[in-house]
Amino acid sequence: MLHPVDPLILDESPPAAAAIAVINAPGLAEAACERSDDVRVFCDDIRDAQQVRRDLLVAHPSELGGVRLAWGHLPKSLAALDEHCCWIQGDTELTFLSGARIRHMNRSMNEVLGRHFTAVNASLGRAKCRVLRAWGPNGLENPWPKLRRRDEVGLVLAAHGDTFDGNRVDAGTRLLLEHLKPEGDTALDLGCGNGVIAATLAQAGLTTSAVDVSWAAVEATRATAEANGLKVAVSWADGLAGYADASFDVIATNPPFHQGIAKESEPTLAMFDDAARVLRPGGQLWCVFNSHLPWRRELVSRVGKTEVVAQNRHFTLTLTRL
Ligand SMILES: C[S@@+](CC[C@H](N)C(=O)[O-])C[C@H]1O[C@@H](n2cnc3c(N)ncnc32)[C@H](O)[C@@H]1O
Numbered sequence: 147m148l149h150p151v152d153p154l155i156l157d158e159s160p161p162a163a164a165a166i167a168v169i170n171a172p173g174l175a176e177a178a179c180e181r182s183d184d185v186r187v188f189c190d191d192i193r194d195a196q197q198v199r200r201d202l203l204v205a206h207p208s209e210l211g212g213v214r215l216a217w218g219h220l221p222k223s224l225a226a227l228d229e230h231c232c233w234i235q236g237d238t239e240l241t242f243l244s245g246a247r248i249r250h251m252n253r254s255m256n257e258v259l260g261r262h263f264t265a266v267n268a269s270l271g272r273a274k275c276r277v278l279r280a281w282g283p284n285g286l287e288n289p290w291p292k293l294r295r296r297d298e299v300g301l302v303l304a305a306h307g308d309t310f311d312g313n314r315v316d317a318g319t320r321l322l323l324e325h326l327k328p329e330g331d332t333a334l335d336l337g338c339g340n341g342v343i344a345a346t347l348a349q350a351g352l353t354t355s356a357v358d359v360s361w362a363a364v365e366a367t368r369a370t371a372e373a374n375g376l377k378v379a380v381s382w383a384d385g386l387a388g389y390a391d392a393s394f395d396v397i398a399t400n401p402p403f404h405q406g407i408a409k410e411s412e413p414t415l416a417m418f419d420d421a422a423r424v425l426r427p428g429g430q431l432w433c434v435f436n437s438h439l440p441w442r443r444e445l446v447s448r449v450g451k452t453e454v455v456a457q458n459r460h461f462t463l464t465l466t467r468l
Contacts, residue, residue: 147172147173147197148173148174149171149173149219150247150273150274150275151219151245151246151247151273151275151276151277152171152173152174152177153272153273154245154269154272154273154275154276154277155171155174155217155243155244155245155277156174156177158243158269158277158279159181159215159217159243160181160215161181162181162182163181163182163213163214163215164182164184164213164214165182165184165185165186165212165213165214165215165237166178166181166182166184166185166186166213166214166215166216166217167186167187167188167210167213167215167216167217167218167233167234168185168186168187168188168202168216168217168218169187169188169189169207169210169216169217169218169219169230169233169234169244170188170189170190170191170194170218170219170221171217171218171219172187172189172194172195172197172198173197174217175187175198175199175202176199178202178217179202181215182215184213185202186202186204186209186210186213187202187203187204188203188204188207188210188233188361189203189361190221190226190308190360190361190362191359191360191361192359192360192361192382192383192384193359193384207233207361208233208288210233210234211233211234211235211236212236212237213234213236213237213240214237214239214240214241215240215241215243216230216234216240216241216242216243216244217243217244218230218242218243218244218245219244219245219246220244220245220246220250220251220255220278221307221308222250223307223308224254224255224258225305225307225308225312226306226307226308226362227244227255227258227259227307228258228261228262228290228307229288229290229306229307229308229362230244230307231258231259231261231262231263231280231286232262232286232287232288232289232290233288234283235262235283235284235285235286235288236283236285237283238283240281240283241279241280241281242259242263242279242280242281242283243277243278243279243280244259244277244278244280245269245275245276245277245278246275246276247274247275248271248274248275248276249274251276251278255278256268256278259278259280260280261284261286262280262283262284262286263280263281263282263283263284264281264282264283264284265279265280265281265282266278266279266280267279290305290306290307291304291305291306291365291366291369292304292305292312292313293313293369293373294313296313296314296315296342298315298320299315299320299323299342299346300349301342301345301346301349301370301373301374302370302373302374303315303340303341303342303345303366303370303373304340304341304366304367304369304370304373305340305362305366306361306362306363306365306366307362308360308361308362308363309339309340309360309362309363309366310339310340310360310363311339311340312340313340313366314340315342316339316400317460317461318400318434318435318436318460318461319339319342319343319400319434321434321456321458321461321463322343322398322400322432322434322463323342323343323346324456325455325456325463326343326346326347326398326432328347328350328352328395328396328398328430328432329395329396329430330352330394330395330396330426330429330430331352331353331395332352332353332354332355332393332394332395332396333347333352333353333354333355333394333395333396333397333398334354334355334356334357334386334389334394334396334397334398334424335347335354335355335356335357335367335378335398335399336357336385336386336397336398336399336401336417336421337357337358337359337363337399337400337401337402337417338356338357338358338363338364338367338380339358339363339366339367339400340363340366340367340370341356341363341366341367341368341369341370341371341378341380342370343356343398343399343400344356344367344370344371344378344380345367345370345371345374345376345378347396347398348371348376348377348378349374349376352395352396353377354376354377354378354379355378355379355380355381355389355394356378356379356380356381357380357381357382357383357385357386357388357389358380358382358383359382359383359384359385360382361382364380364381364382367380368380385413385416385417385420386417386420386421386423386424387420389424390424391423391424392423392424392425392426392427393424393426394424394425394426394429395425395426395428395429395430396429396430396431396432397421397424397425397429397430397431397432398431398432398433399417399421399431399432399433399434400433400434400435401414401417401433401435401441402414403436411439414441415444415448418431418433418441418444418445418448418449419448421449422448422449422450422468425449425468426468427468428467428468429467429468430465430466430467430468431445431449431464431465431466431467431468432455432463432464432465433445433463433464433466434461434462434463434464435461435462435464436460436461436462437457437459437460437461437462441462441464442454442462442464445464445466446466449466449468450466450467450468451466451467452464452465452466453465
């Protein structure tokens with residue numbers, strides 16, 4: 147499906163290019179094939195990747211390097227934009243056209259592009275969208291993933307540009323880790339981000355799996371596990387559909403953040419339902435969330451008896467037993 151910025155990106159582009167990279171813009175994949183025989187598509191979110199012909203998807207974003215033209219949707223995170231710029235370096239004639247809705251754009255995006263390209267300017271706005279044009283690549287080295295030791299959790303944490311909260315320990319996650327007492331042999335970190343929860347569970351001796359819908363999370367979790375000499379089985383997937391019924395003793399999660407309006411709640415509530423399916427009888431679901439969200443009530447009705455283990459000004463940590 148085309149995003150409103152996609153026609154603008156196409157109009158800004160030459161009619162043909164030797165090789166085209168498409169980043170996080172699944173709707174542009176087919177249009178790229180009309181302009182080049184060498185099309186390389188990367189999507190961070192597996193749900194976007196699933197919309198694209200498999201033969202067009204790269205196995206790893208390093209394969210994007212060396213294209214003449216790159217198209218992308220500007221990510222919310224400047225770190226993600228920085229990493230995208232690193233991936234596509236290689237051809238001295240490279241042009242990068244990346245766009246978004248104007249209300250989601252800011253000057254810092256031009257600055258990030260300006261570190262990687264000698265020239266950056268903006269298109270006129272159309273359909274409430276704009277495209278940033280960048281050319282004259284600087285060929286900077288790719289520093290991603292970035293690793294950092296975090297003494298508060300006794301782990302080295304890794305992050306790609308699009309990993310939730312980078313290689314830091316999220317405040318809600320910290321509350322969860324301070325109180326986590328997993329019981330059993332097998333554990334799952336649902337929505338693993340940089341893998342701090344998964345690494346803690348593996349360090350505690352549990353056979354640990356982790357899942358995230360974001361490539362940047364999955365690869366960061368792998369790198370975190372490796373940096374700490376731990377084993378974690380990581381999957382790039384949407385929710386828990388890939389896991390068998392009654393297959394884990396423990397699920398620990400800091401679920402996707404949102405404002406709590408009904409429509410946005412649906413994916414998290416579906417995760418709770420699926421957690422009930424995937425947990426063994428007597429299993430534990432540890433969940434931390436913003437205190438204004440009605441998750442405790444939902445956990446009681448969807449999973450089982452739920453106690454509040456800890457609470458601070460912003461976050462509530464619950465433990466639900468199946
Ligand atoms: C609040 S972050 C927590 C990340 C990490 N566990 C931590 O504590 O820092 C939520 C994570 O859930 C992931 N996520 C969102 N929707 C998902 C889905 N449908 N399936 C799996 N993971 C999902 C996001 O990509 C993000 O990494």
